[in-house]
Amino acid sequence: MRTLYTFFRSSTSYRLRIALALKGLDWEPRFVSLPNMAHRTPDYMALNPQGLVPALVEDGKVFAQSLAVLEYLDETHPEPPLLPGDASGRAYVRGLAQVIGCDIHPLNNVRVLKYLKARWQLSDDDASEWYRHWIAEGFRSFEETLAASGLSGSCCLGDTVTIADICLVPQVANARRFLCDLAAFPLSVAIADRAAALPAFEAAHPSLQADAF
Amino acid sequence: MRTLYTFFRSSTSYRLRIALALKGLDWEPRFVSLPNMAHRTPDYMALNPQGLVPALVEDGKVFAQSLAVLEYLDETHPEPPLLPGDASGRAYVRGLAQVIGCDIHPLNNVRVLKYLKARWQLSDDDASEWYRHWIAEGFRSFEETLAASGLSGSCCLGDTVTIADICLVPQVANARRFLCDLAAFPLSVAIADRAAALPAFEAAHPSLQADAF
Numbered sequence: 566m567r568t569l570y571t572f573f574r575s576s577t578s579y580r581l582r583i584a585l586a587l588k589g590l591d592w593e594p595r596f597v598s599l600p601n602m603a604h605r606t607p608d609y610m611a612l613n614p615q616g617l618v619p620a621l622v623e624d625g626k627v628f629a630q631s632l633a634v635l636e637y638l639d640e641t642h643p644e645p646p647l648l649p650g651d652a653s654g655r656a657y658v659r660g661l662a663q664v665i666g667c668d669i670h671p672l673n674n675v676r677v678l679k680y681l682k683a684r685w686q687l688s689d690d691d692a693s694e695w696y697r698h699w700i701a702e703g704f705r706s707f708e709e710t711l712a713a714s715g716l717s718g719s720c721c722l723g724d725t726v727t728i729a730d731i732c733l734v735p736q737v738a739n740a741r742r743f744l745c746d747l748a749a750f751p752l753s754v755a756i757a758d759r760a761a762a763l764p765a766f767e768a769a770h771p772s773l774q775a776d777a778f
Numbered sequence: 779m780r781t782l783y784t785f786f787r788s789s790t791s792y793r794l795r796i797a798l799a800l801k802g803l804d805w806e807p808r809f810v811s812l813p814n815m816a817h818r819t820p821d822y823m824a825l826n827p828q829g830l831v832p833a834l835v836e837d838g839k840v841f842a843q844s845l846a847v848l849e850y851l852d853e854t855h856p857e858p859p860l861l862p863g864d865a866s867g868r869a870y871v872r873g874l875a876q877v878i879g880c881d882i883h884p885l886n887n888v889r890v891l892k893y894l895k896a897r898w899q900l901s902d903d904d905a906s907e908w909y910r911h912w913i914a915e916g917f918r919s920f921e922e923t924l925a926a927s928g929l930s931g932s933c934c935l936g937d938t939v940t941i942a943d944i945c946l947v948p949q950v951a952n953a954r955r956f957l958c959d960l961a962a963f964p965l966s967v968a969i970a971d972r973a974a975a976l977p978a979f980e981a982a983h984p985s986l987q988a989d990a991f
Contacts, residue, residue: 614922615877626866629923630880633872640865652853653839659846664828666876667843671884680911685898698893709827710842 570595570613570620572604573774576670576735577631578619582769583731584635588642592621596776599675632666635728647728654722661710661721661729665736669703673739693743700745707733708750717752719759730760737761738771783808783826783833785817786987789883789948790844791832795982796944797848801855805834809989812888845879848941860941867935874923874934874942878949882916886952906956913958920946921963930965932972943973950974951984 569585569592571578585592597603597618605616613620613629621628621637628634639647648655671677678692687695711717721729737757740747747754760766771777782798782805784791798805810816810831818829826833826842834841834850841847852860861868884890891905900908924930934942950970953960960967973979984990 610922614926615881615919617881617919628866628869628873630873630876632880633869633876636872637865637869640868652850653841655853656841656846656850659849660841660843663843663846663879667845667880667884668828668830671880672890677885684907684911685900685904687898691898694897698897706828706830709823713827 567592567621567623568595569593570597570609570618570622571774571776572597572599572618573771573777575599575618576739577617579735579738579769579771580631580731581619581621581634581638582774583734583766584638584647584728586765586768587645587647587726587731588638590638590642594775598776632662632728632732635662635731639728645726647726647731649722649725649727657714657716658722658727658729661707662727662732664703664707664710665732668706669699669736672699672703673743696743697745700740700743700747701749704740704747704750704753708753711752711756717756719756721756726760726763730756733757734761734766780805780834780836781808782806783810783822783831783835784987784989785810785812785831786984786990788812788831789952790830792948792951792982792984793844793944794832794834794847794851795987796947796979797851797860797941799978799981800858800860800939800944801851803851803855807988809987811989845875845941845945848875848944852941858939860939860944862935862938862940870927870929871935871940871942874920875940875945877916877920877923878945881919882912882949885912885916886956909956910958913953913956914962916949917953917960917963917966921966924965924969930969932969934969939973939976943969946970947974947979 569581571594603609604618610616612627615629619631621634628637648658673696681687681695682692716722718724720726734757737754782794784807810822816822817831823829825840828842832844834847841850861871886909894900894908895905929935931937933939947970
């Protein structure tokens with residue numbers, strides 16, 4: 566059996582829940598409450614010294630970093646593939662996933678918002694402004710990359726779900742939770758909304774997880 | 779011929795210069811001055827709508843996002859390999875690379891430091907404190923992951939250079955430029971210093987680039 570250390574609202578956990586569902590893989594959840602700092606307890610740090618969620622445990626091995634775990638799941642369970650078959654297509658899809666995984670999410674992580682508020686006494690409004698700034702810049706980058714390539718269909722690349730869609734859907738959900746205006750990114754939002762309606766994406770939605778509140 | 783859009787001090791450009799040198803691939807530089815905002819000119823944005831460096835152009839195709847480009851170079855020029863041969867090893871190495879590429883670098887990017895200073899009138903000292911905070915937390919995570927796995931040798935995984943080392947060396951160089959105390963991370967620093975002395979890493983060093991100042 567495989568175990569996923571997850572928090573319902575963590576968008577990186579959400580990515581892995583989607584991939585596990587797409588691959589039809591069974592998993593058991595272990596809930597790690599970020600508000601309760603459960604990711605920083607000695608027990609969890611012994612499992613994943615990075616002190617972040619998600620972590621996947623399979624065959625006694627612990628895997629951290631969601632983008633790395635997506636590739637691991639794709640390599641060990643190739644059907645359906647989450648990356649295209651050609652090197653340049655893979656570079657394109659990985660690049661899109663990384664616009665979200667490297668240019669948007671790390672800046673808007675809960676730990677970053679907390680630090681800004683604690684260290685410089687920024688208000689909730691300031692933190693929201695920060696959040697929205699990086700959403701706007703990151704989605705501009707994502708949208709223009711999609712538009713310039715002309716490669717999107719119902720999904721980011723053609724009509725097949727890839728890791729780009731798997732990263733996009735949780736980021737759009739998060740942006741909406743922070744009331745970001747996404748009107749300037751119609752291509753990205755339409756792709757995310759179509760993907761979010763697929764059964765595997767629906768099953769992975771934060772609101773359906775047993776730790777949701 | 780392939781072209782790399784690069785800035786000498788950009789640690790993500792540095793990653794690609796290392797990989798190109800390790801693979802023995804010829805490339806022509808196009809220098810993109812970040813201080814001069816050359817990455818936001820209409821010409822550059824037409825090439826890479828993300829408005830960031832690096833970008834690799836090969837066979838008329840443009841590839842953005844350095845971690846995706848590292849994988850592309852490894853897939854299209856497999857020798858020497860930059861990832862191990864087994865799925866769990868690849869997940870481990872990609873995870874290490876992503877501790878740097880997702881948990882450290884995005885927070886300490888020039889654009890982020892600029893935003894903090896411009897929006898909230900933070901001083902240079904404040905920006906340095908922010909930089910050092912994420913270096914300390916990110917390197918703690920990296921160091922403890924290395925130590926817990928027991929898999930490092932002269933390199934992050936055994937004695938073979940991987941994308942983990944390629945990401946680590948520029949991040950250590952950057953941390954030193956910001957005068958960060960790295961004494962608590964002896965394993966990571968020793969690996970970085972050994973790798974940095976290899977010819978391919980030396981050739982890629984910021985100070986040796988034609989746009990260095």
